[in-house]
Amino acid sequence: MKKYNVAVVGATGAVGEQLLSILAQREFPVDQVHALASTRSAGKKIRFGDRELEVGDLADFDFTNTQIGLFSAGAGISREYAPKAAAQGCIVIDNTSQYRYEDNIPLVVPEVNAEQIARYENCGIIANPNCSTIQMVVALKPIHDAVGIERLNVATYQAVSGTGKEAIDELDQQTRNIIDGKSVDCEVYPKQIAFNALPHIDVFMDNGYTKEEMKMVWETRKIMGDDTIQVNPTTVRIPVVNGHSEAVHLELKAPLSAEQAKRLLAEAPGIQVVDDREDGGYPTAATEGDGTDAVYVGRIREDISHPRGLNMWVVSDNLRKGAALNSIQIAEILVRDFI
Numbered sequence: 001m002k003k004y005n006v007a008v009v010g011a012t013g014a015v016g017e018q019l020l021s022i023l024a025q026r027e028f029p030v031d032q033v034h035a036l037a038s039t040r041s042a043g044k045k046i047r048f049g050d051r052e053l054e055v056g057d058l059a060d061f062d063f064t065n066t067q068i069g070l071f072s073a074g075a076g077i078s079r080e081y082a083p084k085a086a087a088q089g090c091i092v093i094d095n096t097s098q099y100r101y102e103d104n105i106p107l108v109v110p111e112v113n114a115e116q117i118a119r120y121e122n123c124g125i126i127a128n129p130n131c132s133t134i135q136m137v138v139a140l141k142p143i144h145d146a147v148g149i150e151r152l153n154v155a156t157y158q159a160v161s162g163t164g165k166e167a168i169d170e171l172d173q174q175t176r177n178i179i180d181g182k183s184v185d186c187e188v189y190p191k192q193i194a195f196n197a198l199p200h201i202d203v204f205m206d207n208g209y210t211k212e213e214m215k216m217v218w219e220t221r222k223i224m225g226d227d228t229i230q231v232n233p234t235t236v237r238i239p240v241v242n243g244h245s246e247a248v249h250l251e252l253k254a255p256l257s258a259e260q261a262k263r264l265l266a267e268a269p270g271i272q273v274v275d276d277r278e279d280g281g282y283p284t285a286a287t288e289g290d291g292t293d294a295v296y297v298g299r300i301r302e303d304i305s306h307p308r309g310l311n312m313w314v315v316s317d318n319l320r321k322g323a324a325l326n327s328i329q330i331a332e333i334l335v336r337d338f339i
């Protein structure tokens, strides 16, 4: 079996750790694995399955003999290094927002638009969507294929791990301080995140939405290949360590019963329906999402205020399906079909 040299850029970060762990778990056909980060981390040791890797400095890494680069070190790093890696013959799967909206760069969720992976040849870069969009479009796809989605309202309940390791530490520290009756320091988030909810993710845009919200608008249309879908998001950070939840309210082109929707979702790839109308009969971030691969859908019900409305609750591990796992699924298709 052919083996590939793979570089993980941002290997010491929250997503980078998951990339290494999922590559090992899924027995991706690796030969050499290069764990890369900033100069600060160079020389550190990290685990890859039963191997130990020494972290290399991205700044002086040569991608010439590396076939796949999994980038997750922030948009600025991808802006600088992804084109360099691609020019050296390394196919970049980029988990930042840097290239998602460029027409000639595919934006891929394998369960939705795997056929777009072939377009990696344009620039040598494939973009991995934003975490909150990935889990939502996996759940939208079977419904859109069946009856069409005209519009959707979505409110997200997003975990701090999506911000990175420093945010997990800030939640931990603030929680301890509050329990101990001490004051809290806010460095990563502008307001207290412990025991709170912040209706603010990423920067504010001129139209009053945040960039995280606009990512959900732009990316949903691009991935679903349908510019007519109207998306109205509110994205909220909550004090959950890992796993995003979303309340999604669909306005369909034709009516679909909750029963029919449940059946379609249960048969769709990557989805697990958890929908019993009883105590605990729904998925949550901490109990189903965290550490697992599926997109979980529950609370499927017809909207009592709209003749073609359908509601659902969508949960997934934002570091895995929302980031690292989705990137590795793309890499698996690349090696299976293209390289």
Ligand code: A2P
Pocket (backbone or CB within 6 Å): 009, 010, 011, 012, 013, 014, 015, 016, 036, 037, 038, 039, 040, 041, 042, 058, 059, 072, 073, 074, 077, 163, 164, 165, 166
């Ligand atoms: P480092 O640990 O050396 O700072 P997170 O999203 O959890 O905060 O992680 C961000 C990831 O991006 C880390 O692996 C971090 O490495 C990496 N990173 C940040 N700045 C750079 C840089 N200038 N060059 C390479 N990697 C970087």
